[in-house]
């Protein structure tokens with residue numbers, strides 16, 4: 001049994017973490033914090049938890065958090081996490097950070113896309129990118145997990161088998177992704193009002209989104225070559241879920257037989273209990289994955305190209321679910337604990 005805390009428990013991701021950790025048989029959720037809700041009972045803020053949790057939200061106080069936790073989840077906006085991580089690590093705690101603060105290895109790239117100076121460069125190099133399907137071995141011993149972004153999770157899982165095996169023509173990768181509105185967090189913004197989003201659909205941050213360099217970093221590592229994928233995010237008028245359609249040209253000489261690519265994906269994810277590969281001609285929809293930790297992938301070969309369609313729940317496989325999956329691997333709990 002481990003004692004666990006959440007800083008930022010009142011956000012969309014924090015709330016999902018509370019729900020998952022409460023049903024985890026080997027975890028005791030001992031402390032939750034947020035600045036604006038300190039002193040309030042968590043179930044008063046989120047009445048769906050009435051009868052399942054008696055904790056009150058505290059102000060984030062590192063000493064108190066450390067005294068009550070073996071592991072701390074940070075469900076904070078980027079830039080806020082790097083204020084907490086150095087002190088938690090110094091106190092010997094293991095940390096799973098759901099923000100972007102430790103995902104990008106090149107500080108200059110982080111600073112360009114997030115428009116802030118990084119305050120904890122020292123810990124970036126030891127942070128393990130928490131995508132279990134690729135980094136399970138490193139996650140087992142990690143002190144600090146940089147939990148992947150939601151768009152990067154679905155995008156990397158979509159193209160990884162083709163990139164890692166040299167089948168993808170690395171100049172031709174196009175990721176066309178659509179996310180529900182919870183992807184932007186709870187902050188108030190005119191563009192996220194119901195009346196702005198409902199019955200509408202639009203692209204935004206076309207090829208300049210901050211998740212672009214995160215995707216490029218990870219698929220470049222898999223390929224052993226620098227890759228820049230074309231990444232276009234869209235805002236869907238739904239609460240949760242991301243569906244990505246990826247277009248990839250095959251390299252010369254890697255055409256193979258029809259069905260080879262499907263077998264490749266099945267083999268690549270054979271140890272990934274949360275990746276489900278669809279049979280030929282079958283493609284995921286959001287309804288198949290929302291409220292689950294699964295990433296469902298459908299594949300269509302088209303002569304010299306492959307079209308990969310993948311779907312996840314942005315708050316689960318794209319955030320809190322993946323974070324709990326990482327915790328399970330770090331503490332040798334069953335990988336699926338609290339997630340099925």
Ligand SMILES: NC(=O)c1ccc[n+]([C@@H]2O[C@H](COP(=O)([O-])OP(=O)(O)OC[C@H]3O[C@@H](n4cnc5c(N)ncnc54)[C@H](OP(=O)(O)O)[C@@H]3O)[C@@H](O)[C@H]2O)c1
Nearest residue numbers: 008010011012013034035036076077080099183185186319
């Ligand atoms: N939403 C998604 O689908 C998704 C997916 C993947 C990753 N993420 C990442 O996960 C993190 C949390 O996302 P979210 O959507 O849950 O955000 P959110 O809904 O805006 O929640 C943020 C939480 O952090 C607290 N907080 C904000 N600033 C803080 C500070 N300076 N110090 C301490 N606490 C602070 C907030 O409460 P108070 O303001 O009361 O302190 C709240 O509890 C973000 O980094 C986000 O990029 C989100």
